[in-house]
Amino acid sequence: MMPSCATMGAMVAALPILVVLAVSAPARAQGPLDPEAVDPRIEQARALFEEAVAAFDAQDYGTALPLFEQSYSVRESALVLFNIAVTEQRLGRDLEGHRHFREYLRSYGGEGGERAAVAERESAALLGRLARVRLNVMPGEAIVTLDGMPMDASLDEDGVVLRPGAHALVAEAPDHERAELSVTLGAGEERTITLQLEPVAPPPDLQVPAERMRPEVIPAPVDDGGMLESPAFWIVAGVVAAGVGVALAVLLSSAAADDSFAGGDYDYVVEALTF
Numbered sequence: 001m002m003p004s005c006a007t008m009g010a011m012v013a014a015l016p017i018l019v020v021l022a023v024s025a026p027a028r029a030q031g032p033l034d035p036e037a038v039d040p041r042i043e044q045a046r047a048l049f050e051e052a053v054a055a056f057d058a059q060d061y062g063t064a065l066p067l068f069e070q071s072y073s074v075r076e077s078a079l080v081l082f083n084i085a086v087t088e089q090r091l092g093r094d095l096e097g098h099r100h101f102r103e104y105l106r107s108y109g110g111e112g113g114e115r116a117a118v119a120e121r122e123s124a125a126l127l128g129r130l131a132r133v134r135l136n137v138m139p140g141e142a143i144v145t146l147d148g149m150p151m152d153a154s155l156d157e158d159g160v161v162l163r164p165g166a167h168a169l170v171a172e173a174p175d176h177e178r179a180e181l182s183v184t185l186g187a188g189e190e191r192t193i194t195l196q197l198e199p200v201a202p203p204p205d206l207q208v209p210a211e212r213m214r215p216e217v218i219p220a221p222v223d224d225g226g227m228l229e230s231p232a233f234w235i236v237a238g239v240v241a242a243g244v245g246v247a248l249a250v251l252l253s254s255a256a257a258d259d260s261f262a263g264g265d266y267d268y269v270v271e272a273l274t275f
Contacts, residue, residue: 045075052083061090078108082115089122095163098126127161131185134159135169136194142173144195164189171195 052067065087072080085100101123109116135151137144144151146160147168164187171179176197185191 041075045071045077045080048074049080052087056083056087061087065091078104078111078115081107082119085119085122089126094126094129095161098123098130098161101126128188129164131162131164131187132159132190133162133183133185134190134192136192137171138194138196139173139176142171142176142195142197144169144171159190169193169195171197173197175200 048067048071052064052071055061055064055067065084068080068084068087071077072084081100081104085097085104088097088100101119104119105116105123109119135144146162151160162185164185166182166184169181169183176199179195179197181193181195183191183193
């Protein structure tokens with residue numbers, strides 16, 4: 001005969017108490033010479049655990065959860081981890097409860113038993129109230145963040161499990177453009193998202209075109225009168241002028257002595273030479 005739903009609910013509610021009995025009874029039965037019995041960490045973890053169970057029984061889950069977490073940080077235990085997941089479920093922290101149920105199954109599920117069956121069932125039920133994304137990111141070495149947190153913090157073997165609502169995905173890789181994507185997911189929704197980062201465009205070619213590499217022809221400087229200020233110029237000019245004067249004098253003397261000009265008009269000769 002199958003147990004009723006009410007009976008199953010009572011069994012789940014009683015599981016944390018069963019965990020307490022499984023943990024505390026053997027420890028209390030140990031003799032004083034047992035090395036674990038005098039380990040201060042064991043005693044501290046047990047004290048925190050029992051205080052957490054008392055808060056859980058009083059339905060003060062907000063007080064019970066940090067006490068369970070402190071006990072687990074002092075000494076890791078499958079039973080404490082299971083109680084953490086149950087308490088988170090009672091607080092409505094579906095994402096955290098799902099993750100811790102899955103962690104319990106990965107770390108201690110091989111032990112089997114009733115708690116493993118409950119963890120399987122409850123993690124599946126919580127997953128139905130969450131959203132799930134499968135990511136394909138290229139290149140594979142890209143760093144992906146979800147809502148500002150590294151993606152590794154949100155990975156699940158079934159994909160990335162998220163709370164329903166809006167989320168921001170960012171992917172970055174060396175020599176690639178940054179990729180950003182905003183998605184809104186509903187409860188129970190599953191989606192596959194591909195993020196492909198584009199390579200960064202190479203810088204423009206800075207080489208000078210061939211036509212601009214031809215040497216420029218620099219025009220010769222134009223003499224703006226500096227030669228007239230040179231002493232050598234005036235010496236040469238004086239010599240040339242003197243030579244012209246001597247040649248003119250000789251020519252005039254020769255013309256005066258020539259018979260062809262004896263009876264001629266002197267002014268004509270001068271005018272002819274001048275011309």
